Amino acid sequence: MRLLPVLAAATLAISALTACGGGSDSSADAGSATSGTVNWWGWTPTDNATADTYIAAFNKQYPNIKVNFKLVSISDWVAALRPALASGNGPDVFDMQPGAYVSQFKSFAVDQTKLAEDALGADWKSKVAPIGISGLSADGKLTALSVGSVYAGMLWINGDIFKKYSLQPPTTLAEWQHVCEVLKQNKVGCFVQGAAQEGFDQDTLQSIANSVQPGLWTKVSTGDAKWTDPGIVKTFEIWKQLFDSGIMQPGAVGYQQYPDANNDFLTGKYGMVMMGTWYTQYATSKAMTAALGAAGVSGAKPFPILPIAFPDVAGAGNTSEMYGDADFGLAISTKAKSRAAAETFVKWMATSKEGQQAIANQLNDLPALKGVEPDFSTIQLVDAASQKDPVEQLIEKVGDVTEPREALLSADVQTGILAAATSVATGKATPADAAKTLQQAAEAAGVTFK
Numbered sequence: 524m525r526l527l528p529v530l531a532a533a534t535l536a537i538s539a540l541t542a543c544g545g546g547s548d549s550s551a552d553a554g555s556a557t558s559g560t561v562n563w564w565g566w567t568p569t570d571n572a573t574a575d576t577y578i579a580a581f582n583k584q585y586p587n588i589k590v591n592f593k594l595v596s597i598s599d600w601v602a603a604l605r606p607a608l609a610s611g612n613g614p615d616v617f618d619m620q621p622g623a624y625v626s627q628f629k630s631f632a633v634d635q636t637k638l639a640e641d642a643l644g645a646d647w648k649s650k651v652a653p654i655g656i657s658g659l660s661a662d663g664k665l666t667a668l669s670v671g672s673v674y675a676g677m678l679w680i681n682g683d684i685f686k687k688y689s690l691q692p693p694t695t696l697a698e699w700q701h702v703c704e705v706l707k708q709n710k711v712g713c714f715v716q717g718a719a720q721e722g723f724d725q726d727t728l729q730s731i732a733n734s735v736q737p738g739l740w741t742k743v744s745t746g747d748a749k750w751t752d753p754g755i756v757k758t759f760e761i762w763k764q765l766f767d768s769g770i771m772q773p774g775a776v777g778y779q780q781y782p783d784a785n786n787d788f789l790t791g792k793y794g795m796v797m798m799g800t801w802y803t804q805y806a807t808s809k810a811m812t813a814a815l816g817a818a819g820v821s822g823a824k825p826f827p828i829l830p831i832a833f834p835d836v837a838g839a840g841n842t843s844e845m846y847g848d849a850d851f852g853l854a855i856s857t858k859a860k861s862r863a864a865a866e867t868f869v870k871w872m873a874t875s876k877e878g879q880q881a882i883a884n885q886l887n888d889l890p891a892l893k894g895v896e897p898d899f900s901t902i903q904l905v906d907a908a909s910q911k912d913p914v915e916q917l918i919e920k921v922g923d924v925t926e927p928r929e930a931l932l933s934a935d936v937q938t939g940i941l942a943a944a945t946s947v948a949t950g951k952a953t954p955a956d957a958a959k960t961l962q963q964a965a966e967a968a969g970v971t972f973k
Contacts, residue, residue, distance in 0.1 A: 617854050874892060940961065
């Protein structure tokens with residue numbers, strides 16, 4: 524992702540959700556651990572082909588467990604999942620994202636601590652990425668097992684377009700503007716982003732903030748600094764410059780990242796896009812070909828995409844910092860009809876070397892299980908000569924990332940971030956006023972500031 528939308532409905536009383544969706548983690552009839560049908564709902568993987576690849580690998584070991592994957596669009600996820608889980612007619616397994624949605628759906632999820640211990644031993648926490656434990660835990664309960672992590676704080680470029688116009692990846696705001704000028708002169712869009720979605724606005728804002736003052740975004744997220752900090756005001760000023768200078772595409776505040784920005788980039792209308800490590804999957808011929816088909820481009824030749832560092836837009840000389848969370852975990856419904864089979868599937872996906880290798884080789888997520896890395900001898904990149912080194916360097920770089928992305932922010936604060944971003948972009952609020960309003964929203968949400 525793949526960030527779930529922040530909806531006003533997310534502020535509904537959690538107690539009401541607990542009342543209708545709670546229940547014991549025990550199951551009257553767990554069923555067989557090696558046969559049955561498991562219904563899995565998710566907003567990610569974002570295409571059925573990737574999910575089918577995971578399921579096919581799983582079925583090599585467990586041929587008698589049928590897994591049905593239902594892809595639910597990001598915008599419909601919360602509205603579709605809540606009543607389904609409450610009714611008992613929903614999925615056996617469902618995606619779980621760190622942050623506000625752990626709180627919202629924890630009452631529907633089985634505690635998977637014992638499952639993790641059974642799979643990996645008493646020291647299981649030392650064998651998986653810690654970011655996947657902290658982000659998916661609540662009230663001493665492990666709501667889901669992390670499948671893998673994703674990171675943001677960088678951009679992707681169309682390698683063919685940059686090569687055609689002899690362009691270098693921009694490292695400063697001025698260089699970014701120059702790239703845009705050259706592309707526009709050649710009737711090619713420069714940079715595209717779905718600025719109507721909080722998650723991707725947050726990614727760009729957090730990247731800008733790291734250019735202004737590394738770590739500041741995390742400090743305001745934890746209450747160790749205020750949203751009215753001069754560095755955050757400066758962040759919103761630079762955000763506005765992206766619109767005023769023409770780096771951000773026309774009508775960006777009306778764009779969704781998926782499908783709008785994604786399709787525009789994949790169809791070659793723009794040379795750059797804000798996406799994170801999950802986009803690495805499209806560096807492969809298989810995924811890029813499937814994505815082009817999904818974008819409505821039949822018979823198109825795949826092109827190489829390359830990861831680049833987010834430019835030092837503040838001009839302060841700060842290197843590009845990245846941040847991330849567990850992309851998603853797999854939760855098991857307390858009302859799962861095939862509980863034992865669901866446990867087998869989740870355990871295989873999140874803790875087995877075979878399952879995690881399948882995850883790694885898709886280049887969609889960085890695997891949760893330590894020691895598992897993509898096998899590039901089996902991965903066909905669109906253009907290995909230009910892509911292999913940058914992709915491997917990206918994977919190596921995020922191995923040391925500790926800065927969180929979504930896990931520290933409540934739904935109300937995320938809503939405030941979107942409102943601040945769009946109000947500044949459209950000129951309805953100054954950066955200082957937007958920062959003040961965001962601070963008030965955070966205080967109203969119960970965040971304590973030092």
